[in-house]
Amino acid sequence: xxxxxxxxxxxxxxxxxxxxxxxHTAGTDVPHYCYHxxxxxxxxxRICQVEVRMNAEAPPxxxxxxxxxxxxxxxxxxxxxxxxxxxxxxxxxxxxxxxLDCPICDKAGECTLQDYSFDEGQGAGRTVEPRRKLEKRKxxxxxxxxxxxxxxxxxRCVRFMDEIPKTPQLVVSQRGADSVxxxxxxxxxxxxxxxxxxxxCPVGALTLKPFRFKARVWNLxxxxxTCAECSRGCSIxxxxxRNGELKRFRPRANPDVNGxxxxxxxxxxxxxxxxxxxxxxxxxxxxxxxxxxxPIDALEVARDMLVTHGTALLVASPFLTVxxxxxxxxxxxxxxxxxxxxxxxxxxxxxxxxxxxxPCPNRRGxxxxxxxxxxxxxxxxxxxxxxxxxxxxxxxxxxxxxxxLAALPAALRMIVFDSHLLDVPAADVCIGVPIHVERAGTxxxxxxxxxxxxxxxxxxxxxxxxxxxxxxxxxLLTSETRAR
Amino acid sequence: xxxxxxKTLSFSERLYLPxxxxxxxxxxxxxxxxxxxRQYPEERLETTEVTxxxxxxxxxxxxxxxxxxxGLCEAACPAYAITIDGQETDRFIEREPERFDIDxxxxxxxxxxxxxxxxxxxxxxxxxxLADYSRAALIYDIEKLKRPKSALEQRIGYVNKINQRWQTxxxxx
Numbered sequence: 001x002x003x004x005x006x007x008x009x010x011x012x013x014x015x016x017x018x019x020x021x022x023x024h025t026a027g028t029d030v031p032h033y034c035y036h037x038x039x040x041x042x043x044x045x046r047i048c049q050v051e052v053r054m055n056a057e058a059p060p061x062x063x064x065x066x067x068x069x070x071x072x073x074x075x076x077x078x079x080x081x082x083x084x085x086x087x088x089x090x091x092x093x094x095x096x097x098x099x100l101d102c103p104i105c106d107k108a109g110e111c112t113l114q115d116y117s118f119d120e121g122q123g124a125g126r127t128v129e130p131r132r133k134l135e136k137r138k139x140x141x142x143x144x145x146x147x148x149x150x151x152x153x154x155x156r157c158v159r160f161m162d163e164i165p166k167t168p169q170l171v172v173s174q175r176g177a178d179s180v181x182x183x184x185x186x187x188x189x190x191x192x193x194x195x196x197x198x199x200x201c202p203v204g205a206l207t208l209k210p211f212r213f214k215a216r217v218w219n220l221x222x223x224x225x226t227c228a229e230c231s232r233g234c235s236i237x238x239x240x241x242r243n244g245e246l247k248r249f250r251p252r253a254n255p256d257v258n259g260x261x262x263x264x265x266x267x268x269x270x271x272x273x274x275x276x277x278x279x280x281x282x283x284x285x286x287x288x289x290x291x292x293x294x295p296i297d298a299l300e301v302a303r304d305m306l307v308t309h310g311t312a313l314l315v316a317s318p319f320l321t322v323x324x325x326x327x328x329x330x331x332x333x334x335x336x337x338x339x340x341x342x343x344x345x346x347x348x349x350x351x352x353x354x355x356x357x358x359p360c361p362n363r364r365g366x367x368x369x370x371x372x373x374x375x376x377x378x379x380x381x382x383x384x385x386x387x388x389x390x391x392x393x394x395x396x397x398x399x400x401x402x403x404x405l406a407a408l409p410a411a412l413r414m415i416v417f418d419s420h421l422l423d424v425p426a427a428d429v430c431i432g433v434p435i436h437v438e439r440a441g442t443x444x445x446x447x448x449x450x451x452x453x454x455x456x457x458x459x460x461x462x463x464x465x466x467x468x469x470x471x472x473x474x475x476l477l478t479s480e481t482r483a484r
Numbered sequence: 485x486x487x488x489x490x491k492t493l494s495f496s497e498r499l500y501l502p503x504x505x506x507x508x509x510x511x512x513x514x515x516x517x518x519x520x521x522r523q524y525p526e527e528r529l530e531t532t533e534v535t536x537x538x539x540x541x542x543x544x545x546x547x548x549x550x551x552x553x554x555g556l557c558e559a560a561c562p563a564y565a566i567t568i569d570g571q572e573t574d575r576f577i578e579r580e581p582e583r584f585d586i587d588x589x590x591x592x593x594x595x596x597x598x599x600x601x602x603x604x605x606x607x608x609x610x611x612x613x614l615a616d617y618s619r620a621a622l623i624y625d626i627e628k629l630k631r632p633k634s635a636l637e638q639r640i641g642y643v644n645k646i647n648q649r650w651q652t653x654x655x656x657x
Contacts, residue, residue, distance in 0.1 A: 103554030103602045104579045136578065213570040213579045216555035242567075 020065035034154035035066035043067035051080035107204030141188030151205035226451030233445030234258035281462030314339035317393025318360030321441025327470035343373030365444030388413035434459035531610035533642035550605035553581035557597035565590035
């Protein structure tokens with residue numbers, strides 16, 4: 001660590017990183033558009049200008065903080081009048097051709113250009129020439145739409161494509177005032193990491209098609225959570241609109257797991273979470289159909305079934321949290337059974353950046369609890385040897401295969417803890433569970449990193465937590481054994 | 485505790501009849517005097533450009549809605565009366581409201597929405613009446629709120645006049 005003097009205060013700085021990194025680490029805000037901590041610095045936007053003196057005798061110079069290396073004893077003043085003046089002039093140039101369409105722009109509210117021009121920009125433009133007219137809706141494939149007028153040519157998107165997925169596709173073409181961001185021959189973007197372009201874009205030039213004009217960002221309630229799509233368990237932010245509808249998943253910076261990025265598979269995996277027709281409370285099979293009951297009554301029926309029908313097979317979902325897994329293991333101890341979880345085959349989405357291709361976000365956590373992963377085929381073979389089976393956790397029926405479950409004999413006693421009603425002949429009791437955005441817990445990722453999942457929105461009315469259901473069932477079984 | 489003293493009545497008051505006549509004379513006099521009450525449904529209150537009635541949305545001359553669903557009125561509303569969802573359009577203005585609800589029971593007619601609007605799309609109209617048989621019917625949706633620009637011309641002119649007080653010539657460029 002190197003010592004520098006920042007705004008009159010001595011701070012430690014990492015000599016491997018540019019000056020702006022030291023400023024941000026020390027909690028001093030320096031505006032930046034082209035600099036991104038996960039990308040190489042280029043110094044093209046010039047907004048991060050600060051006043052630097054190499055030592056106490058040296059004359060002050062205004063420099064860009066993102067391209068200035070750290071040197072011992074340098075004196076930095078981010079608040080000096082020449083630095084403010086330089087940044088203000090720079091901002092005027094950035095806004096020279098920027099359209100004033102903040103009311104329409106999706107970035108409004110989280111746009112640093114908007115924030116900083118509000119802080120330090122001037123109220124009126126001095127320009128007399130008309131603004132540049134460029135393409136407002138340039139389609140860049142399935143995920144991204146480019147608005148060339150809003151672009152400030154920071155080239156973060158170009159560097160992201162070059163450096164992170166290492167599939168260079170974007171380029172700054174033309175020169176000078178005619179510069180625009182383009183793909184080669186207007187080909188659509190490809191790859192599983194395009195969504196990050198909308199995150200790295202400091203303005204609203206690159207927007208996500210599924211989010212375009214859907215919500216204002218200040219209306220979204222954000223919670224820190226973990227992605228459910230693979231065993232990497234990227235740290236994410238879940239963003240929920242007022243009526244509980246999930247609108248976005250965005251990566252959350254976590255150097256141990258995902259850096260600043262996430263894949264598109266995880267980013268757009270909220271559609272099934274917004275699906276209606278959830279099982280609220282619990283349901284019991286009667287002669288023809290299902291009767292809605294309170295979960296406690298359903299648990300009592302489940303207890304009676306488990307007591308009278310031999311040893312049960314406990315089948316868990318790979319989405320179980322560690323806490324729920326522990327409750328399941330405790331229930332298994334009560335029943336004299338060892339639980340297992342459905343382990344779907346690896347998918348072809350695996351890459352060498354983030355996606356592991358293993359769709360079980362808590363494989364490691366469950367395995368360490370002594371719950372082993374088996375394929376749906378193997379589990380079905382085991383079910384054939386049992387009189388009763390308990391399916392536990394969200395999407396467990398989906399992963400077991402609804403057709404295979406429908407083919408099971410009606411004589412089999414099946415107790416299902418799932419987010420949706422499983423209407424197959426074998427199923428007798430269905431108890432609703434909250435899905436991963438509706439409960440808190442821990443998933444352990446493939447490298448042993450614990451990721452918290454957050455309670456981002458309330459579960460449907462009547463749905464109780466899975467840990468509570470499992471512990472309730474175990475308690476009922478204990479009192480039953482004591483009574484006998 | 486308040487002690488109310490009973491008035492001692494004079495002889496003529498105790499006679500009762502003279503007082504009745506006196507009272508009726510006031511009644512008859514007032515029958516021919518100028519009325520001070522307003523016969524409300526027939527005689528409506530005059531509205532001026534300053535009247536802050538219920539907010540209404542401006543529809544442009546080409547039948548497109550002026551609102552771009554930026555959500556600033558929603559954010560400015562102190563009564564949380566406004567709810568907006570946006571959608572994409574084919575027009576040059578890329579965004580328009582898919583849903584624009586104002587809960588008229590919550591609206592306090594403060595005019596913050598009008599002040600917040602960057603697109604001159606919401607104005608306080610001269611419509612003041614609010615009555616219906618259910619609460620749900622008083623949550624006005626976008627179709628109930630749309631008014632042609634001509635219907636709001638008076639208020640638009642007034643707001644522009646007020647705004648000119650602090651507008652500098654170049655601040656709109």
